Amino acid sequence: MADAQTLPSLDDERELTSEQVDHYRRKGHVLLRNVASSLEIEAFEPLISEEVRRRNNQDKPLEERDTYGKAFIQIGNLWQSSPQVARFTLARRFAKIAADLMGVDGVRIYHDQALYKEPGGGHTPWHQDQIYWPLDTDKTITMWMPLVPVSEEIGSMTFASESHLLGYISKMVISDESHRTLGEFVKGRGMEEVNYGALAAGDATFHAGWTLHSAPGNPTDRMRKVMTVIYIADGLRIAEPDSNARRNDLKGWFPGLNPGDLAASPLNPLVYSSK
Template structure:
């Protein structure tokens, strides 16, 4: 695998300036879209390494018709940063981490984990859900970067957000499923929450959303793979919660390096960026 040039490494670490208006909008709405967080040249370079890792690590071999709703939503590959120095540079980018910290208003952030979310051509919708249902982290300072690696058209499954929903906190103890879609769809309507999202996104644009922000994504009704890379961050000095569901128990074992409830979430699996 080709390594980045010095110039490419330096560019990915460069600063992305945020305005006060952008920071205020994120904290009000629980989400924001930032244009060209990564340049076309950077995305083109790192996309090759991400695609290679996804192709190597993907274990989903079932036909679309044989999968449940979650299985149809996307191919999900975790912790690519551990697979190569190239992907480590991408995921641990100081530029990305600094934006996450500024939006949340914290001094430093750690990586919880990364994941490639590739929605196949003809892939199904991603139901309404809250990410932090899965995370045993005792903080509201959590945030996810969601970056397309290819230009996205309207019918490829771009994320949608229920603005202001993060202010409700933990709404329902339910994983991503048909049941979460039904409940949260009615919840959003009952609470008159504006649903917003972009019609198109360019490769290198990025959305950020809070851990409690309700979000979903339509199906990919095109013949093109929706290639997206995500990185989850949380505030440094966060402690670990006692898991209250099986998914948080699994996450505790998978992503927090053997740490236990009550301890700091600062294992070698959660690098400071």
């Protein structure tokens, strides 16, 4: 296995165009090409996939799982269990992009997640990520990066443009009900639905925590391997949890902290600061 110090550093800085930043802030999502190179992905994909294999405890066949279970294999905080993956998750390059898109001076990690959609895996229902997070802010963002080419047949996630401007729309967790109700909401409001289609490994979408999104199933015979990193603005404070989902996230991702505390536990390192 590669030593962490011999892996690509990913700590250079990429400059965004004003058009890319403006698109993200208006639409709540943006696609950026070649955020990581093919050589960088070749170095990190086997390490991330091995960590997913090692930590995955899903043993039910697809047909016996609920909608959420069919959507993907989900493994979080890989950076904590693998120094090699930490080099990817904590990369300054990715973090600066997140900070620049949000227009903040610094960002911390909320957590990372590998989302591997199995061959024949189901769709991901419409939802807002931030209903799970005990934060009252619009300064959160997720990087979603495929580690393998994603064909047009699968595509990226589907985003409801400008939905992030509405803030907290519903407390519904990812479920059949959220897909039906929020899907009707998107259609009823006449929102633009954007799927960026085929992506190369190392391309990445970035979307705001309040942006409504879903993802199609995987009709192919290949695993859709995606790594995500969630960033929050430095200096945020934890909000009073108003749901079980947020109470659980407070315990899991902000251990030892309470409402009103700075959102800065040891699990939330500062990964970029312009100061």
